[in-house]
Amino acid sequence: MKRRNILFILSALILLIVGGLTWGSFYMLNYSLRPDKNKETKEESLAYMFREYPYIKPWIDSLQEVGALRDTNIYSPANNVKLHAYYIKASRPTTHTAVIVHGYTDNAIRIMQIGYMYNHDLGFNILLPDLQYHGQSEGNAIQMGWKDRLDVLHWMQTAAHIYGDSIRMVVHGISMGAATTMMVSGEPQQNYVKCFVEDCGYTSVWEQFSKELKEQFNIPDFPLLYAASWLCQLKYGWSFQEASALDQIKHCHLPMLFIHGDADKYVPTYMVNKLFENKPAPKECWIVPNAEHAVSYKENKEAYTKRVKEFVSKYIF
Template identity: 65%
Template sequence: MKKGFKYGLIVLFVLIVIAVFGGSSYMLGYSLTPEHNKGKDIPGSYEYMLSEYPFIKPWVDSLQTVGALRDTFIINPEGRQLHAIFAAAPEPTDKTAVIVHGYTDNAIRMLMIGYLYNKDLKYNILLPDLQDQGLSDGPAIQMGWKDRLDVLRWMDIANDIYGGNTQMVVHGISMGAATTMMVSGEPQKPFVKCFVEDCGYTSVWDEFSHELKGQFGLPPFPLLYTASWLCSAKYGWGFKEASSLNQVKKCTLPMFFIHGDADTYVPTWMVHPLYEAKSEPKELWLVPGAKHAVSYKDYPQEYTQRVENFVGKYIR
């Protein structure tokens, strides 16, 4: 009887371990290699953007007609081929914006912010595709952490393309905002002047914990812990390591924080510890009634004016 009970416990333990690791593996794939990665659909991305932001169509058409919206590729230190699109300002300038897209998005799905900088503010622009999105290679979405190193390279490329003596802002939305904040904690070149982050998360751990509870009603333990371990083993980084909050603490350049006050995907509360962790100079705009990543769509004129006012203090 005791022997049977002992074997039963062993079998139960093995089943629990298998279930936890199976669930963790599923969670990792669900999060980082989603079956439907809309960022891979280039024609669909153009169709989506022109339906959601019809006012950008004449600008996009004019750039494409004269071949001004161009492609460029680099190979990163891991041997991944990465892609970006870029367009010069209507008139020569050293003012340059690097614009970073969100989760399962791509450069095309950030063309509304490209419009803001290139059409409205007369900046040069460069919009990269992050790993495993758009036309960039990669084994999985990297949630901004490994992407921060790629974006630093794209910033150098943009500076070289536009004359080698630029004044640069980096502007990201959602995962792109987290990427921007992760970039901001690294040593910066003299041409980098400021950052704009729109609805970025405090850390991958916090965001996945929020989604795990919201979508599946589950606590962080044990799945999030084992999924983070699997991510570290498979991709070389863990969920807690990928922290926008820790990176922002190291940032000394100006940063503009934007977050919808009705955001439940990257919940609004996340912007407050980020803002508090950032040293001056900094600004915060809580956008009334805005859900996730739609602050520009809901308030295009005010969004443009506030961005212009902020970056105009540091880029002249």
């Protein structure tokens, strides 16, 4: 075979590999960061919540009747997009305040069961943000907690503006919201922030995406995950490697409660062990028997409420 033919074939193969890798990277990024299923309306989300948590319907209805379920907006300090949140004052004046962060493709309404726990059962003021590209917030893609951490810090300041600088605050997140909470915890905190609760959060975007790539598509990390991370850096300004709750919590010296189901396969239970080990004291951990992903409260409402109350009481009450 002539040398020119060999060079032609090699060049064609290289172009084919690069083209396939580029297509695969764009597909992975759109598949993971721009899914369609997070575009539920408020009414659709409420209908879902009333089916799954019927006891919150009278509470929500009563809040809406008196105009106590309120909206507020800010602009993201990360990329200046318009963001939305709900806030609900406690039935009696209090400094106790919870900022509650939802999970992947959910929204503020779809974590209202935790809002119910804090507001209805524990008597807290609450603020529930829609993260970027979720609910009523704008944005061009899901940020997997990394840019969201800056938004949540701004929401925490907004809660202090709404409820007063004398508040005593807990930040509580589930799933991606838990990873966001841990990423937030590694940043410098205001004096009113007293503790954090994370429920089934992942160690890092890289480790979570690596797991999903292997389980869903049977594809190794190299080269697709590396290329998609590089593309994410170009398009959205962050990489999978840097979006690490595991690294962030090393810098957190405020108390944190870790909650994780021992039957969680989506965010595997081994992740909470790594996270707990890397977090400086004070810290507590509750591994919930037989609980799969993000259902620890739903399946253990009284025990969950008791655990959270006991934990936050040490630092907020």
